Amino acid sequence: MHKQLEAYLNTFATRLGKLPGAQRDDELREIQQHLELLIASHREQGKSEEEAVRLAISQFGRAEKIGRDLSEANSKSNKAHSAVSAVVVTSVSMFVAYGFFSLMNDKSTDFPYHESDKILLAAVLAMAGFSIRHLLDKKKIKA
Amino acid sequence: MARELAKGDIPVLILTVLAQGTSHGYAIAREIERQSGCGLTLREGSLYPALRVLEQEGFVEGDWEIQASGPARKVYRITEAGRAELAQRTQMWKQYADMINRILGDTSHAQTT
Numbered sequence: 001m002h003k004q005l006e007a008y009l010n011t012f013a014t015r016l017g018k019l020p021g022a023q024r025d026d027e028l029r030e031i032q033q034h035l036e037l038l039i040a041s042h043r044e045q046g047k048s049e050e051e052a053v054r055l056a057i058s059q060f061g062r063a064e065k066i067g068r069d070l071s072e073a074n075s076k077s078n079k080a081h082s083a084v085s086a087v088v089v090t091s092v093s094m095f096v097a098y099g100f101f102s103l104m105n106d107k108s109t110d111f112p113y114h115e116s117d118k119i120l121l122a123a124v125l126a127m128a129g130f131s132i133r134h135l136l137d138k139k140k141i142k143a
Numbered sequence: 144m145a146r147e148l149a150k151g152d153i154p155v156l157i158l159t160v161l162a163q164g165t166s167h168g169y170a171i172a173r174e175i176e177r178q179s180g181c182g183l184t185l186r187e188g189s190l191y192p193a194l195r196v197l198e199q200e201g202f203v204e205g206d207w208e209i210q211a212s213g214p215a216r217k218v219y220r221i222t223e224a225g226r227a228e229l230a231q232r233t234q235m236w237k238q239y240a241d242m243i244n245r246i247l248g249d250t251s252h253a254q255t256t
Contacts, residue, residue: 030217037169061186073195
């Protein structure tokens, strides 16, 4: 790959660093394909490779600005998706924990036995599960 | 003389191109260039943040598709909601252009009198 093109794509990769790996790879692949088509078009018009790469990069725009806009646009979608998935997973976890306590605890000496205790403990467990998942997701994105 | 498209005008043009058929990013840029008679240019990279927003709003869907020749490409298509949005944005554009024309028309009339 041409050095200038590689450096340009690296700037994009840095700007898209907050995105999950697969999403970042897709963005970079799409950008690279677009640039390669622009370069090929300039080459067909008789430009040298050096000039074709320079023109394609100029036509595509500043990597810092576009990368930041792309990262922000994707983050909004990821946040909305995460929020919906968190609500669903937490509700299901709470329901499962409550069902488990209802099936297993049939003696007054068992804990939790009272309805209010079962609901409270199920909610605490579901919230703990949500927090652990959130921390793991954050670590995954950093990695 | 070519004029650079404002960022806010890009989504409606993307929807217009996609209403004519499925397309990928590079081809969308070429189609905007062709249909404007090379009168409108854009920083082509700015298509992608606009496409992501249109995808999130449910106006556009994008999928990686294997091509008959060459590598897989992300191909975009307009949704029904996207067509409704395009109709609404087109209407708003026409109203805006009418109002500007009316003012410009009045000004040129005032200058001649």
